[in-house]
Amino acid sequence: MISFVMSLALLVVGYFVYGKFVERLFGPDDRVTPAVAKADGVDFMVLPGWKIFMIQFLNIAGTGPIFGAIMGAKFGPAAYFWIVLGCIFAGAVHDYFSGMLSIRQDGASMPELVGHYLGKRAKTLLLVFSLVVLLMVGAVFVFSPALILGNMTGGTQTSIMLWVAVIFCYYGLATMLPIDKIIGRIYPLFAFALLFMAVALMAVLFVKWPSLPEVWQMAEVKPLTAQPIFPCLFITIACGAVSGFHATQSPLMARCLDSERKGRPIFYGAMITEGIVALIWATVASWFFYDGGAAEVGSTLEAQAPEVVTAVSKGWLGVFGGILAMLGVVAAPITSGDTALRSARLILADFCHLDQHPIRSRLLISLPLFGIAALLLWYNVADKDGFNTIWSYFGWSNQTLSCFMLWTATVYLARRRGYSYLIALLPALFMTSVCTSFICTSQNGFGLSLPLSVGIGIGMAVIAFCWFVLWKRRTGKVSESRLRTDRNI
Numbered sequence: 091m092i093s094f095v096m097s098l099a100l101l102v103v104g105y106f107v108y109g110k111f112v113e114r115l116f117g118p119d120d121r122v123t124p125a126v127a128k129a130d131g132v133d134f135m136v137l138p139g140w141k142i143f144m145i146q147f148l149n150i151a152g153t154g155p156i157f158g159a160i161m162g163a164k165f166g167p168a169a170y171f172w173i174v175l176g177c178i179f180a181g182a183v184h185d186y187f188s189g190m191l192s193i194r195q196d197g198a199s200m201p202e203l204v205g206h207y208l209g210k211r212a213k214t215l216l217l218v219f220s221l222v223v224l225l226m227v228g229a230v231f232v233f234s235p236a237l238i239l240g241n242m243t244g245g246t247q248t249s250i251m252l253w254v255a256v257i258f259c260y261y262g263l264a265t266m267l268p269i270d271k272i273i274g275r276i277y278p279l280f281a282f283a284l285l286f287m288a289v290a291l292m293a294v295l296f297v298k299w300p301s302l303p304e305v306w307q308m309a310e311v312k313p314l315t316a317q318p319i320f321p322c323l324f325i326t327i328a329c330g331a332v333s334g335f336h337a338t339q340s341p342l343m344a345r346c347l348d349s350e351r352k353g354r355p356i357f358y359g360a361m362i363t364e365g366i367v368a369l370i371w372a373t374v375a376s377w378f379f380y381d382g383g384a385a386e387v388g389s390t391l392e393a394q395a396p397e398v399v400t401a402v403s404k405g406w407l408g409v410f411g412g413i414l415a416m417l418g419v420v421a422a423p424i425t426s427g428d429t430a431l432r433s434a435r436l437i438l439a440d441f442c443h444l445d446q447h448p449i450r451s452r453l454l455i456s457l458p459l460f461g462i463a464a465l466l467l468w469y470n471v472a473d474k475d476g477f478n479t480i481w482s483y484f485g486w487s488n489q490t491l492s493c494f495m496l497w498t499a500t501v502y503l504a505r506r507r508g509y510s511y512l513i514a515l516l517p518a519l520f521m522t523s524v525c526t527s528f529i530c531t532s533q534n535g536f537g538l539s540l541p542l543s544v545g546i547g548i549g550m551a552v553i554a555f556c557w558f559v560l561w562k563r564r565t566g567k568v569s570e571s572r573l574r575t576d577r578n579i
Contacts, residue, residue, distance in 0.1 A: 091295070093167060093304045094373045097174045098366065104178035105362040109354055112183055115503070115510045116190055118350035124197035125346050130447045132268045133436060134197060137346040139356070144278035146360040149339040150185065151284065152231070152426030154329025155368035156418055157395040162327035163375035164314040167305040172323055173372060176331030177365030180517035182358045184332055184492055187499035187514065189340035189357035190350065197345040199437040200337045204494050207501040216494055217441055220338055223487045224434040225459065227335065229466035230484065231427030232257050235420040238396070254467070257424060262460065264428035265435055266452050269346065273429065280421050287403065287414040288367045291374055294406045300377045314379055314391070318540055321527040321547065325485050330368025332521065334491025336361070338433040374402055434459050483534060490525045493518060497554075504562055515558065523551040 128134045137145075162169040191203050198206070200220055205213025236257055240250030264272050303311040313319070317326075324331070340357055347356065377383040378398055384391050387405035389398070396419045403415030435455045439446050446452055496518035503511035527547030529535035538546070 091299055091302055091373075093170050094295070094302070094369065097170045097369050100174050101177060101362055101365050101369065104174075104182070105359060108178050109182065109186075109358040109362070112186055112358065112513060113354045115513065116186070116353075118190065118353055121350065123193055123347050123350065124344065125348055128197060128345075130445075132447055132452075133342075134345045135268070135270060136348045137270065137274060139347075139352050141274060141278055142343050142346050142352075143356050143360055144281040145273060146340070146343045146356055147363055148277045148281040148284070148422075148425050149342065149429045150333065150336045150360060151281075151329060151364050151367065152422045153418065154333065154335075154426075155364050156371050156399060156422070158327045158329055159368040159371040160375040160378075160395040160398050161315075162323060163372045163379060165317075165319050165323045165326070166311040166313050167303045167308045167376075168319050168323060169327060169372045169376075170305050170369070172327055172331050173365055173368050176324070176327070177362060177368075179513075180492075180496070180521065181330075181332035181336070181365065182361040183499070183513055183517065184334075184495050185336045185340055185361040186353065186358040187502070188337035188495050189344045190353045191498070191502060192341040192344035193347060193350055193353070197341060199341050199433070199440045200491075200495065201437055202440050203341075204498050207498045208494070212494065216491075217437065219487065219494075220437055220491060221434055221459075223335065223484060223491060224338060224430040224437075225463050225466060226484045226487070227430035228261065228427045228434070228463045229470055231423040231430070232261070232463075232467055233470045235423050238416075238420055251471075254471075257427075258460075258464070258467070260424070261428045261431055261463075262456070265432045265456055265460075266449070269342070269432075273432075277425060280417065280425055283414060283417050284367070284422065285363070287407075287411070287418065288370045290407055290411070290414075291402070292370050295370070295373055295377075298377075300381045300383070302373065302376045303380055311380070320544065321524040321531070324521075324524045325489055325528050327368065327372075328485065328488055328492075330365050330372075332489070332492050332517065334488050334493070334495060335430075337491060337495040338437070339429060341436070342429065342433060374398075378402060431456075431459060431463065486525060486529055486532065486535070489521060489528075493521045493525055496521060500558065501561075504558075505565075515555075519551045519555055522554050523547040526550040 125134055125136045129136070159169070159173070162172070188200065188203070192198050195203060195206060201213050201216040204216045232254055236250055236253035239253040240246070243249045243253070329335070343356060347353065375398060378387075379391060383402070384393065387401040389401040393401065399418055400412070400415045403411035403418070407414065435452065436446070438455050438459065439451070442455070444451050444455065446455075496514050499514035500511050500518050503514055524547065527543045530538045530543035530546050531540050
């Protein structure tokens with residue numbers, strides 16, 4: 091528990107110290123934001139700061155900081171290191187720049203940002219890549235909650251498919267309607283419930299004060315998974331540390347902020363909050379797996395993440411905890427799926443330069459996207475390994491998206507004087523190595539040996555660094571006029 095307390099304190103200090111440092115490097119000012127300049131009553135509109143924070147938190151969280159942290163706890167105390175260091179120095183930086191650069195680029199979506207700073211080829215690649223990731227999220231997060239609800243209401247195939255239809259219809263409404271009609275009203279309530287559950291579990295942890303493996307005992311703790319810590323831990327715990335999916339969500343809220351100065355609590359702060367939630371669940375899972383918790387709540391060490399959530403929540407918080415657990419495994423994925431498809435609509439609309447105020451334009455973009463999502467959903471249902479296959483590719487694709495966003499922030503900062511770009515360059519290099527190593531060693535990738543895969547991953551990071559150095563030398567010293575221009579965009 092000492093490791094938990096230290097990690098919790100570090101995350102809070104990280105927000106106030108490193109978060110302030112990152113904010114100062116970016117330099118928010120009082121310019122007119124897209125929410126005001128481009129208000130359309132659909133996607134661009136000013137919302138209260140507290141509501142934006144709650145929506146942003148739920149957008150980026152969902153079940154990620156719960157399920158990922160539970161699975162990550164099987165690697166032992168190393169999970170604490172990654173959640174704390176990844177969240178402060180990578181994930182929160184990633185989320186802050188994805189939101190703030192979107193504001194500076196008139197509410198641009200992620201492919202537009204990448205294209206502006208990394209070039210047209212990168213933009214086209216990211217357009218396809220991000221749409222695939224978002225559609226996978228939409229498909230996966232229809233079936234998993236529908237399966238749970240279906241089992242609660244009869245357990246037949248008909249009841250499951252009925253819930254699939256209901257959730258899919260809801261996705262259509264949430265994707266098409268103005269952001270304040272559904273998302274703006276129910277998301278803050280769901281976000282509050284998830285936060286309340288996390289705080290309640292943390293209170294029980296302090297009361298129980300279980301005997302858990304500490305970070306200085308890592309060498310003595312045997313992991314409960316055969317996967318290697320590098321690179322698998324850094325793919326398993328994404329939400330709560332760093333996640334590329336967040337870069338597709340931050341522009342949604344960038345279109346609702348009326349002041350750049352609210353960026354740190356909204357973007358950096360929501361990520362730190364998610365890190366705290368992941369930290370709590372990693373600690374709960376550590377108790378479950380390493381300190382007899384499974385037997386205490388009537389479960390087994392082989393339990394999957396949703397089962398751990400349900401067993402612990404009911405065992406610690408009673409009937410109310412069971413309701414919150416159901417919210418976590420049903421409502422949370424649904425609220426990730428609908429914003430994923432909404433982001434897909436906006437990304438495609440930006441690429442096609444199609445105004446989204448008329449309902450006809452939203453239908454024109456949404457119908458093909460929902461058709462593709464329906465095909466992925468069919469594969470998810472028809473193939474017994476469909477869910478695992480889609481989720482495996484999503485995990486790697488998600489972290490690869492984070493690489494592109496971190497490199498975008500690096501190039502943005504490198505156009506300024508000094509070495510401020512290091513705050514994005516270092517995590518960009520690390521995640522480049524992680525993602526390359528993982529796809530090389532994964533059985534759903536190239537299936538190479540671990541040493542060879544790690545070597546290729548390190549080599550790719552070295553190549554990326556050399557490319558960056560050559561680019562920086564070629565661009566030379568930024569002129570004062572160019573510097574002023576860049577700061578005003």
